[in-house]
Amino acid sequence: MRVKVKVYVDLQRYNPDKGEEFTVEIKEGSRVKDLMQLLQLPEHRVMLILKNERIGKEEDLLVDGDAISFLPVVGGG
Amino acid sequence: MAFGYNGKILRVDLSTRKISVEEPEEKVYRRYLGGGTLSLYYLLRELKPHSDPLGPENILIFCTSVMSGLTAPGFNKYTAAAKSPLTSGFGESEAGGWWGPELKSAGFDAIIIKGKASSPVYLWVHDDQAEIRDASHLWGKMTAEVQESLRKELGDNRIRIAQIGPAGENLVRYACILNELKHVNGRAGLGAVMGSKKLRAIAVRGKKNIEVFNRESALGIVKQLRESYVDDPSGLGQLGTARVAPILSAGGMLPTKNFITGFFEKAEDIGGKRMKETILTGRGTCHGCFIRCKREVKAEKPYEVDPIYGGPEYETVAAIGSLLEIGNLEAIAKGNELCGKYGIDTISFGTTLAFAMESYEKGILTSKDTDGLDLKFGNHEAMLECIERVARREGFGDLLAEGPEMAAKKIGKGAEKFALHIKGQPLPMHEPRGKKSLALAYAVSPTGADHLENPHDPFFEKEAGLIDIHPLGILDPLPSLDFSTHKVRMFVYLQQYYNWLNSIGMCIFTAKPFGPFPITKIVEYSRAITGWDTSLWEMLKVGERFANMARVFNLREGLGEKDDRLPERLHQPLEGGVLKGERIDPEEFAQAREMYYGMMGWDPQSGVPSKYKLEELDIGWIVPQLSRT
Numbered sequence A: 001m002r003v004k005v006k007v008y009v010d011l012q013r014y015n016p017d018k019g020e021e022f023t024v025e026i027k028e029g030s031r032v033k034d035l036m037q038l039l040q041l042p043e044h045r046v047m048l049i050l051k052n053e054r055i056g057k058e059e060d061l062l063v064d065g066d067a068i069s070f071l072p073v074v075g076g077g
Numbered sequence B: 001m002a003f004g005y006n007g008k009i010l011r012v013d014l015s016t017r018k019i020s021v022e023e024p025e026e027k028v029y030r031r032y033l034g035g036g037t038l039s040l041y042y043l044l045r046e047l048k049p050h051s052d053p054l055g056p057e058n059i060l061i062f063c064t065s066v067m068s069g070l071t072a073p074g075f076n077k078y079t080a081a082a083k084s085p086l087t088s089g090f091g092e093s094e095a096g097g098w099w100g101p102e103l104k105s106a107g108f109d110a111i112i113i114k115g116k117a118s119s120p121v122y123l124w125v126h127d128d129q130a131e132i133r134d135a136s137h138l139w140g141k142m143t144a145e146v147q148e149s150l151r152k153e154l155g156d157n158r159i160r161i162a163q164i165g166p167a168g169e170n171l172v173r174y175a176c177i178l179n180e181l182k183h184v185n186g187r188a189g190l191g192a193v194m195g196s197k198k199l200r201a202i203a204v205r206g207k208k209n210i211e212v213f214n215r216e217s218a219l220g221i222v223k224q225l226r227e228s229y230v231d232d233p234s235g236l237g238q239l240g241t242a243r244v245a246p247i248l249s250a251g252g253m254l255p256t257k258n259f260i261t262g263f264f265e266k267a268e269d270i271g272g273k274r275m276k277e278t279i280l281t282g283r284g285t286c287h288g289c290f291i292r293c294k295r296e297v298k299a300e301k302p303y304e305v306d307p308i309y310g311g312p313e314y315e316t317v318a319a320i321g322s323l324l325e326i327g328n329l330e331a332i333a334k335g336n337e338l339c340g341k342y343g344i345d346t347i348s349f350g351t352t353l354a355f356a357m358e359s360y361e362k363g364i365l366t367s368k369d370t371d372g373l374d375l376k377f378g379n380h381e382a383m384l385e386c387i388e389r390v391a392r393r394e395g396f397g398d399l400l401a402e403g404p405e406m407a408a409k410k411i412g413k414g415a416e417k418f419a420l421h422i423k424g425q426p427l428p429m430h431e432p433r434g435k436k437s438l439a440l441a442y443a444v445s446p447t448g449a450d451h452l453e454n455p456h457d458p459f460f461e462k463e464a465g466l467i468d469i470h471p472l473g474i475l476d477p478l479p480s481l482d483f484s485t486h487k488v489r490m491f492v493y494l495q496q497y498y499n500w501l502n503s504i505g506m507c508i509f510t511a512k513p514f515g516p517f518p519i520t521k522i523v524e525y526s527r528a529i530t531g532w533d534t535s536l537w538e539m540l541k542v543g544e545r546f547a548n549m550a551r552v553f554n555l556r557e558g559l560g561e562k563d564d565r566l567p568e569r570l571h572q573p574l575e576g577g578v579l580k581g582e583r584i585d586p587e588e589f590a591q592a593r594e595m596y597y598g599m600m601g602w603d604p605q606s607g608v609p610s611k612y613k614l615e616e617l618d619i620g621w622i623v624p625q626l627s628r629t
């Protein structure tokens, strides 16, 4: 299946050639955390996961066509 | 021998035109380090309670630290401190750039300014000397013009200048002080204090090298940091602080429409990435810093922007952008430039204008009150016009120049509900409903709503995110929305950490968890610089000392528990964005505040520090001041 991914600024460093928005092929039954592993996104650098524009969790099951955004930790300043 | 500092404090009385030099003993430096803490050491001794913040009796202090001006990234901040005309309590604000380091090279660690000049003056500080000079010809001029004139007049292009603009002269309550036209002591209205003293600028120049105890070790630490630092193409250095606006919006935490919602549909348009793609012409930096997060921008008509004033930071793109529902980046850059020209704090201006826009939308203000300006949200032309009117205190601008608290009082008719401030200090651009420690931070910060009391909650949600702060003894991750006792303890520890960084004038973006400098390395660096056999324990005690001294300062002025509160809006649910419905529960907030007071060694109900705590911190000398509260 394919999921749409958006990775906000600071998190792009883990996939520098993919850019900000891209599509990923991932096997059926995968969860958000599997996608994070595939993209090598360290969990402590991710502030929020959005699944189809709502707050998502690492445990959430993915289905074909899902749009997943990863927001990096920002902490003031 | 003094290492890291000069051992000299410059004292200037503008009323009598007397200049003198004080040489405090080493223990004063070691106990108070610099910044807000050393400033409070003087303010608590020399400023009479209930002084008029805009009267000659107020004392304005410019304070570096035992560490500022060194070659490591981030050691460039200085504090401006006085009684604040916005809060009537302790006012302080830090600025980076080059002015602080230059003051140290000129031979002084701080300047204490008293009195009021009879006509406009500026101060010229160079090579262990200082003189008060006439500034009548500079009064009323824009900041860039003043900088150029002074450099010409004094015949040196490398003179660093901290100054106010016309807004400070006109006592706009949130006027700022700027150095190099783009590094700003923004908060607390200290520009108005400087204006009330008729002091337009302080020009500094020096050639002194700061003596360091162990140069080799200090340089080794800097080298290590430099080598391990990666200038990430999507990080702070490349995209600036404004890169976080779209992230916060997507996360439901971008202050939008006067904090009614946390989502702004044009957030991408005002973010750092868009800035880089459109108006960015270069990156700027501060003394000794390789991160280079400052912006330089240029825009063409109709919003022609002069790059000399730098580019907007995150706080600015939110305060005069999303908070007002303005998504035009060129107009925001123009607003940033105008605030720099006139010397206005962009944050306070934005929050004040958002208050006026909401009052206008709700019919409390009409176009009759606003001199015909159509103050609907999103009107960027009106935003630009208001900056000029505020700076000149012209018509409706005169009302806005008072800040949201006082303006709301004058307007009445329930306008207070839309005035988002704490202790009179307008809210900065971070959303406590999405990161609960910030609710406590805003409420108990001695300077009123301040977003730099602690690194915010999202850093510490996962075990791996805690590694950076393990040296503080924080071992359990907590969700951002947690507001338990554990969150309060985490806040107490982190607040003392930031109070210490503030005391040594270190930029938070260079220290963990933001930047490359690990906590224990900062201690190691401090040892190498000062030669003191110091430790994290001793340094955090300075942080705590600061919190207690600032608390006593405010109590003397009549600010206490009743003022440690949040504007009602933050207790209401967010109306939009992914955190829709999130609010600060008043009960939870009251419990957290009580827990905070108790953990600080203060009375859990009244928030008054116990004399035992003050004695423990070796500031027993302020105990008698408590009885005067």
Ligand code: SF4
Residues within 6 Å of the ligand: B073, B074, B075, B076, B096, B097, B284, B285, B286, B289, B290, B291, B292, B293, B294, B507, B508, B509, B510
């Ligand atoms: S991180 Fe940015 S603000 Fe901080 S010292 Fe470096 S350039 Fe200045």
